[in-house]
Amino acid sequence: MTALTPVPELAGVVAASPAMRDLLKLASRLAEGRTPVLIQGESGTGKDLLAHWLHHAGPRRDYPLIKVHCPSIPSELLESELFGHEAGAFTDAKQPKAGKIELAAGGTVFFDQVQDLTPNLQAKLLRVVEDCRFERLGGTETIEVDVRFVAASSVDVRQAVSAGTFRQDLYHRLSVVPLTVPPLRERRDDILPLAETFLARERQRRTTPARAFARETSEALKGYAWPGNVRELRSVIERAALYTTSDVVASAALPPHILEQPATLWAGRDRRPSLKEIEKEYIRYVLDQVAGQQTRAAAILGISRKALWEKRRRYGIR
Ligand SMILES: Nc1ncnc2c1ncn2[C@@H]1O[C@H](COP(=O)(O)OP(=O)(O)OP(=O)(O)O)[C@@H](O)[C@H]1O
Ligand SMILES: [Mg+2]
Structure with a gap:
């Protein structure tokens, strides 16, 4: 189930849900080529992990994967960090220096939180992404590199395009x-397998002897909304491991807000969901509750089996 590829860097990646399995299968195919990839998803969902997958599941794994966390490097610096510079390009440029894109030759450059790039850098990036050529700052020689560009964002980049803060042409180029x-x-099929993987890791580190979750613990983990996604789950399991000195993780080892299930589908989120999102999620929840039995699910939802089938198709619910 977890061993989708034998690459050691990718050991421990969990993909039990059909959605995640499909995503990793697609990523494995993409890993063979050089098409730019834009990864979007809420904070903590696994965008970094997917970028690693794209790099390590293909022939680029033998070359560098260089990550550029766009918000944390001041834009004046970022340009020379990315493209490098020749001696004398600016006051502090005593020696020529290769930039991250050059250093990643043969491998991958990963732009994290790409929506934060300044317009100037977006324009420069567009050119490299389009034809893999650039010049160092203050340089005249055009450098050609073989790199794959992966970008990630935890906001909807299309919205940044509509708002005029992100170049449409760059968006289209990155989001092929x-x-x-x-x-x-x-x-939700991923929750317990992830929790078990994180628990096993803690057991290996000898934080806890625990090998399993009590029934109430698994129920609470499965029922919670996880606004912080996989990262939040990981912290919760690490904490629970510290509290557990026996074989089984009791529900008391979980933080109280996870046990007190919120009464509404929209509690504990950073954004209020649309009616469609609620519908999709509720259908998923009901199907889960009845172990996928169409007739029972349709009866609970108060719609016909045909209507249920239509909605599942529309929302991509398996
Ligand atoms: N499918 C998975 N299997 C195992 N671990 C996972 C999986 N998805 C995410 N994780 C783990 O969850 C944590 C958060 O994942 P990651 O850093 O990739 O999220 P992100 O989407 O890049 O978050 P951010 O938006 O904050 O940058 C990491 O420790 C990562 O290893
Ligand atoms: Mg990340």
Whole structure:
């Protein structure tokens, strides 16, 4: 189930839900080529992990994967960090220096939180993404590199395009293959396998002897909305491991807000969902409750089996 590829860097990646399995299968195919990929998804869903997958599941794994966290580097610096510079290009440029794009030759450059790039850098990036050529700052020689560009954003980049803060042409170029990592609450089949993987890791670190979750613990984990997605789940399991000195993780080891299930589908989220999102999620929830039995699910939802089938198709619910 987890061993989708034998690459050690990708060991421990969990994909139990159909959505995640399909995503990783697609990523494995994309890993063979050089098409730019834009990864979108809420914070903590696994965008970094997917970028690693794109790099390590293909022939680029033998070359560098260089990550550029766009918001944390001041834009004046970012340009020389990316493209490098020749001696004398600016006051502090005593020695020529290769930029990250050059250093990543043969491999991957990963632009995290790409929506934060300044307009100037977006224009420069567009050119490299289009024809893989650039010049160092202050340089005249055009450098050609073989790199794959992966970009990630936890906001909807299309909205940034509509708002005029992100170049449409760059968006189209980066999003030839847009990958969206669904929030954890939309792929509940992943919750327990992830929790078990994180628990096993803690057991290996000897934080806890625990090997399993008590029934109430698993129920609470499965029922919670996980606004912080996989990252939040990981922290919760690490904390629970510290509290557990026996074989089984009791529900008391979970933070109280996870046990007190919110009464509404929209509680504990950073954004109010649309009616469609609620509908999709509720259909998923009901199907889960009845173990996928169409007739029972349709009866609970108060619609015909045909209507249920239509909605599942429309929302891509398996
Ligand atoms: N499918 C998975 N299997 C195993 N671990 C996962 C999986 N998805 C995410 N994780 C783990 O969850 C944590 C958060 O994932 P990651 O850093 O990739 O999220 P992100 O989407 O890049 O978050 P951010 O938006 O904050 O940058 C990491 O520790 C990562 O290893
Ligand atoms: Mg990330």
